[in-house]
Amino acid sequence: MKKAVAEVLDGQPNALKKSDILSACDLDTRVVPVPEWGGEITLGTMTAAARDLYEQEISKYAGKEVLIENMRARYLAYCVIDPETGELMFKSSDIQALGAKNGEVIGRLFSAACLLNATGIEGMEDVTKN
Numbered sequence: 001m002k003k004a005v006a007e008v009l010d011g012q013p014n015a016l017k018k019s020d021i022l023s024a025c026d027l028d029t030r031v032v033p034v035p036e037w038g039g040e041i042t043l044g045t046m047t048a049a050a051r052d053l054y055e056q057e058i059s060k061y062a063g064k065e066v067l068i069e070n071m072r073a074r075y076l077a078y079c080v081i082d083p084e085t086g087e088l089m090f091k092s093s094d095i096q097a098l099g100a101k102n103g104e105v106i107g108r109l110f111s112a113a114c115l116l117n118a119t120g121i122e123g124m125e126d127v128t129k130n
Helices: 018-023 048-059 071-077 092-099 103-116 121-129
Strands: 029-034 039-044
Touching: 029 103, 039 103, 048 071, 071 092, 071 103
Parallel strands: none
Antiparallel strands: 029 039
16 A cells, blocks of 8 residues: 555645655555466556656657667566565566567566556657657
């Protein structure tokens, strides 16, 4: 459950302190069944740093008429959480192999991750246009 950092008292929100912001548990996760792989995976919201890295990776294609190689797998690498460690499961060196998995499964996971992160293909297209 998320920690409520802006409780309302007398109709007025509390002024947040640095410690309130930095200690807030604001990263959400969702467990998604993947029957094709015989189990389930945990998707997480990207940290601000991870989102910046992803957007920097794809922005190098700005204004170019090119396909972004393994775009969905690349995105998932920033969202799939190892349930044992709580850390990202995949590294950049895993993107090629992840991109070789079933396209329907990767597409479904990509859609779920986009929903969780409040992003979408339109938002990614905006990044590559800037």
